[in-house]
Amino acid sequence: MANIVVLVKQVPDTNARIVISDNRVDLSSVKMVMSPYDEFAVETALQHREASGGEVTAITxxxxxxxxxxxxxxxxxxxxIVRIDCDSFVDSNSLQSIISNAISEIGADVVYCGKAAADTGAGSTGPGIAERLGWASVSNIISATFADNVSVVAPAQGGNARISVTLPAVISCDKGNIKVRKPNVRGIMQAKKAQVDVKSVSAPASSINVISHSLPPSKPAGKTYEGGESAAEVAQLLRDEANVI
Amino acid sequence: MSQTIVIAEIAKGAIHPTTAELVTAANTLGNAPIVIVPCEDATIADSASAIQGISKVIALKSELFATYDALGWATAIDAVAPSGIIVTSANPQSKDLAARLAARRNIPVVQDVVAIDGGNLTSPIYSGKAMQTVSTSGDAVISVRANIFTASAQGGSADVSVVDATGDMATAVEEFLARVSTRLDVAEANIIISGGRGMGSPDNFSHLEKIADTIGAAVGASRAAVDTWDEISHSMQVGQTGKTVNPNLYIAVGISGAIQHLAGMRSSKYIVAINKDADAPIFQHADYGIVATWEEALPVLQAALSAMMN
Known part of the structure; x- marks a missing residue:
């Protein structure tokens, strides 16, 4: 029986256009979704439960x-389902300490998360909480099998390796070969009735503060050519003008 | 001024040139850095001592560094690094290590930094659809993107001290899996040629592979291509839910330029787009746009590039 935790985060839909107003990202008209890599983490957590028995707790x-x-x-x-109630910006140090406290309270054996959240792209939370808990961690796995240890496939030395992980551990998930299941009607009905366990916390002070958001500098307009024959001229420009060939 | 520490980037048993860029970044943040070289063979650290602008080199020697284990590496490096600002590269393994080291010291980590202005650090967010600038005070761990900072010049002669490291591995590699392709991965290539659903079928990616082999490029793909065809692996996917890349040259073929895809490749130094639809959004981001079908353009491109490489 395994006590399994999966970390999930709400982020803007990856197809959304990002708008800045007053030096801050304005998400007021953006659809919010589960960060795509977290879907693979949820799937992997459920597969672990099916292989070993136990329960899965999702934390956000x-x-x-x-x-x-x-x-x-x-x-x-x-x-x-557990929500740690904290709506303001906190730095990695503060965020990881409130999450690792919650994981300790639950008494988890293994924690799954996405390889990075689609908003920050940082990928710091998984390895950071593993360190705080004194646990092993493997990041960016593309598949997992479950026995006494968890055996994962993850990138190593320019290729992939099969890696055995002794629990407790934090495992972050890439898309890889993991196919996610879709909710069924019964699941959706249960979710509607489900109670979120809200935990209030006092986050430690952050030493990082957000100064501003901005759009990336736009590039000057490029040159456009008509017809396949122009590819020869472009190839020449890549050598003579851009110096990249 | 803060003490700074650079964790050298190691690839294929040698110091990677990116390390000299990390030294530049560290000098922007504080005093000339101590460079820590995690290694099995301490002689590789000698080449780090030739980088200008460093105070000393610590060759941190252990069998532990044969394969990456986050807990073992962080424990060993933490034991020799003084307090200060730690700078690492921003490849996936180094970001993982950066997060570990920061958590171990109860200090924050800022990933994927592309600009440093005093204590202010700028990183892309939403895979580069926007930029975020944060202020830092005190010690932190900072990962720095490649190809942004100018490499510190050669010609230095810092002292190298060898320290034997100890640490326990928390994970064990059971086997290295054979690579399906001998081609470069998109995450490590300086040139990438990517195909989208406009390629018509996965078999047609062979035309991209031929060009890739001619110029030493990696082959990438859009999410539409990866989702449509099982033969196109997710490891090739460039975009917000795939890999974020910033090569010197990115050639997009049959890719319309969805926001999702642009987010993953817009910071490439030069972008070439080949698409039959003149209104495709990808052209707004291309330095060189070719309005043509791939069937027309790729054979011409292939012939021209082959002629240049010979």
Missing amino acids: VGGAMADKVLKDAKAIGVDH
Whole structure:
């Protein structure tokens, strides 16, 4: 029986256009979804439960709006949903300490998360909480099998390696070969009724503060050519003008 | 001024040139850095001592560094690094290590830094659809993107001290899996040629592979191509839910330029787009756009590049 935790985060849909107003990202008209890599983490957590028995708890950090991703995780099949109530920006140090405290309270044997959240792209949370808990970690796995240890496939030395992980451990998931299941009607109905366990915390002070958001500098307009024959001229420009060939 | 520490980037048993870029970044953040070289063979650290602008080199020697284990590496490096600002590269393994080291010291980590201005650090967010600038005070671990900072010049002669490291591995490699392709991975290539659904079928990616082999490029793909065809592996996917790349040259073939894809490749130094639809959004980001079908353009491109390489 395994006590399994999966971390999920609510982020803007990856197809959304990002708008800046007053030096801050304006997400007011953006659809919010579960970070795509977290879907693979939820799937892997559920497969682990099916292989070894036990329960899966999904944890997110955010305001009440973030309950939606927990309900989504519930609809797919997790057993418990927990929101750590914290709606303001906190740095990695502060964030990881509140999450690792919650994991310790739950008494988890293994924690799954996405390889990085689609908003920050940082990928710091998984290895960071592993360090705080004194656990092993493997990042960016593309598949996993479950016995006493978890055996994963992850990138190593320019290729992939099969790596055996002794629990407790934090495992972050890439897309790889992991196919995610869709919620069924029964799951969606259960998710509607499910209660989110809201934990209030006082986050440690952050030493990192956000100064501004901005759009990336736009490039000057390029040159456009008509017809396949122009590829020869472009090839020449790549050598003579751009110096990249 | 803060003490700075650079964790040298190692690839194929040698110091990777990116290390000299990390030294430049560290000098922007504080005093000339101590460079820590995690290695099995301490002689590889000698080439680090030739980088200008460093105070000393620590060759941190252990069998532990044969394969990456986050807990073991962080424990060993933490034991020799003084307190200060630690700078690493921003490849996936180094970002993982950066997060570990920061957590171990109860200090924050800032990943994927592309600009440093005093204590202010800028990183891409939403895979480069926007930039975020943060202020830092005190010690931190910072990973720095490649191809952004100018490499510190050669010609230095810092002292090298060899320290034997100890640490326990928490994970064990059971076997290295044979690579399906001998081609470069998109994450490590200086030139990438990518195909989208406009390629018509996965078999047609052979035309991209031929060009890739001619110029030493990696072959990438859009999410539409990866989702449509099982033969196109997710490891090739460039975009917000695939890999974020910034090569010197990115050639997009039959890719319309969805926001998702642009987010993963827009910071490439030069972008070439080949698409039959003149209104495709990818052209707004291309330095060189070719309005043509891939059937027309690729044979011409292939012939021209082959002629140049010979």
